Amino acid sequence: MKWEIRKGLKYTKTHEWADFKGDLVTVGITDYAQDMLKDVVYIEPPEIGQKVQAGESLAVLESVKAVTDFYASVDGEVVEINETLLEQPELLNEDPYGAWVAKIQVDTGYENPNLLDEDEYAALVKKEADQ
Amino acid sequence: MAELLKTPLYEKHVALKSDLVEYGGWLMPVQYEGVITEVHSTRCSAALFDTSHMGEFLVEGAGATEFLQEVLTNDVSVLNEGRIIYSPICYPHGGTVDDILIYCYHPKKYLLVVNAANSAKDYAWLSEKVRPGVVLSDLSAETALIAIQGPNSLSALQSLTDAPLEQLRYYRFIPQVELAGVNCMVSRTGYTGEDGFEIYCAPDKAASIWDKLLETGDDCGPSLTPAGLGARDVLRLEVSLPLYGNELSEKITPLEAGLFRFVSFKKGFFIGREALQKQKEKGLTRQLAGLVLQDRGVLRKGYPVIEGENEIGVVSSGTYSPTLNKSIGMAFLAPDKVTPGNLVEVMIRNKPRSARIVNMPFYRRGSQ
Numbered sequence: 106m107k108w109e110i111r112k113g114l115k116y117t118k119t120h121e122w123a124d125f126k127g128d129l130v131t132v133g134i135t136d137y138a139q140d141m142l143k144d145v146v147y148i149e150p151p152e153i154g155q156k157v158q159a160g161e162s163l164a165v166l167e168s169v170k171a172v173t174d175f176y177a178s179v180d181g182e183v184v185e186i187n188e189t190l191l192e193q194p195e196l197l198n199e200d201p202y203g204a205w206v207a208k209i210q211v212d213t214g215y216e217n218p219n220l221l222d223e224d225e226y227a228a229l230v231k232k233e234a235d236q
Numbered sequence: 237m238a239e240l241l242k243t244p245l246y247e248k249h250v251a252l253k254s255d256l257v258e259y260g261g262w263l264m265p266v267q268y269e270g271v272i273t274e275v276h277s278t279r280c281s282a283a284l285f286d287t288s289h290m291g292e293f294l295v296e297g298a299g300a301t302e303f304l305q306e307v308l309t310n311d312v313s314v315l316n317e318g319r320i321i322y323s324p325i326c327y328p329h330g331g332t333v334d335d336i337l338i339y340c341y342h343p344k345k346y347l348l349v350v351n352a353a354n355s356a357k358d359y360a361w362l363s364e365k366v367r368p369g370v371v372l373s374d375l376s377a378e379t380a381l382i383a384i385q386g387p388n389s390l391s392a393l394q395s396l397t398d399a400p401l402e403q404l405r406y407y408r409f410i411p412q413v414e415l416a417g418v419n420c421m422v423s424r425t426g427y428t429g430e431d432g433f434e435i436y437c438a439p440d441k442a443a444s445i446w447d448k449l450l451e452t453g454d455d456c457g458p459s460l461t462p463a464g465l466g467a468r469d470v471l472r473l474e475v476s477l478p479l480y481g482n483e484l485s486e487k488i489t490p491l492e493a494g495l496f497r498f499v500s501f502k503k504g505f506f507i508g509r510e511a512l513q514k515q516k517e518k519g520l521t522r523q524l525a526g527l528v529l530q531d532r533g534v535l536r537k538g539y540p541v542i543e544g545e546n547e548i549g550v551v552s553s554g555t556y557s558p559t560l561n562k563s564i565g566m567a568f569l570a571p572d573k574v575t576p577g578n579l580v581e582v583m584i585r586n587k588p589r590s591a592r593i594v595n596m597p598f599y600r601r602g603s604q
Contacts, residue, residue: 143255143270146272146534146556147532147533147534147556147563149532149533149585165585167533167534167556168271169271169272169466169470169555169556169558170266170271170466170469172534172536191532
């Protein structure tokens with residue numbers, strides 16, 4: 106497959122990744138998502154302290170042509186945002202797994218059964234790419 | 237939805253892995269490598285665009301000039317062999333049917349090049365107005381159109397022909413040119429603000445011309461980049477050219493879009509003249525202004541423009557400009573608000589963002 110899918114991460118059906126480290130979840134967009142968007146020129150980030158629910162819009166990404174929502178993959182509270190992306194939104198294209206969007210504090214023991222593992226996500230990408 | 241139309245270059249776009257989208261009933265490439273790369277290539281080198289979705293109508297006969305004088309706002313009597321002009325077509329109420337190019341073979345034969353999405357509507361409108369002594373025919377299905385745009389266009393195109401292209405002036409055309417052995421019509425026109433040409437040929441020859449042009453770069457510097465509708469829209473907006481559906485429509489007159497130069501009140505009668513004359517005398521209630529976003533974000537069509545509590549207009553087109561590295565847009569504002577240098581606010585997802593009113597165009601060839 107031409108798109109990188111990292112092992113050990115969880116994925117949404119809307120092409121976000123989530124990296125669980127205890128109660129802190131780092132979220133970003135997948136390689137497939139950045140390739141579909143191409144040329145991200147602006148990100149409207151969430152606010153620190155903002156409460157979010159999985160499936161809700163957390164940020165807005167804009168490419169030259171389109172406006173796209175970035176959805177939260179977990180329930181929790183935004184505790185950090187990647188301010189580098191405000192100046193360099195192109196990092197989302199260049200290094201999608203390095204260019205995290207936000208860090209979200211979740212309740213201890215929180216799980217989201219709707220998230221996909223890397224194999225399930227790879228199958229989803231393959232299916233979408235074949236369409 | 238009806239089956240989408242495909243241009244003769246459709247297979248090329250698929251092979252080049254472009255993103256294909258619906259546009260005006262056609263399945264068209266919106267981008268190949270990406271809009272930013274394609275815009276830079278057009279400004280710095282040259283890019284190739286498939287614009288075969290555009291419509292082409294032939295107007296022939298002893299009454300051709302008179303007919304066009306009646307349906308167009310611009311004055312075609314100034315045209316002679318090999319010249320081209322731009323003109324809106326208006327309804328009697330002054331709203332715009334379409335904005336088109338008119339190629340003059342001679343005063344009894346013209347080619348009209350119309351927007352793809354308006355093609356059927358235009359043909360019906362023009363057919364209704366056609367008079368004895370004028371024959372209108374639709375050549376769209378037998379015409380492919382490729383645009384080559386950018387400073388390297390001349391050298392790239394010249395490598396395929398002996399015709400003296402450097403002598404072809406802006407808004408002029410040569411009806412018969414042999415390009416790599418294929419009979420074409422070539423004009424020095426475009427929708428990007430750069431030097432460039434538009435190439436008309438038979439649909440079954442389009443792919444070979446396209447391939448030959450993409451190959452030209454191998455010997456003479458950087459190769460040509462295929463560019464999609466995404467780049468085309470950014471390029472035209474950077475040089476403030478109107479897009480039908482955004483800056484022109486049935487509800488928007490050419491005067492409101494700032495196209496005074498293309499409305500000839502001195503030529504005599506034309507459809508829409510009375511309404512436009514009245515609008516000119518009474519003064520416009522809205523006019524097009526250039527905006528540069530000062531805050532972060534991207535201006536988009538439909539965003540409201542506000543001053544204090546009041547909505548003073550709406551964004552008609554907006555984008556991120558890769559050439560200027562900022563977001564630019566055009567907006568219809570109340571004329572008394574159009575003061576270059578002034579700040580207004582644009583509502584982006586319910587938040588006011590600061591934008592400056594600027595003179596247009598945003599970009600001029602060679603200015604960066």
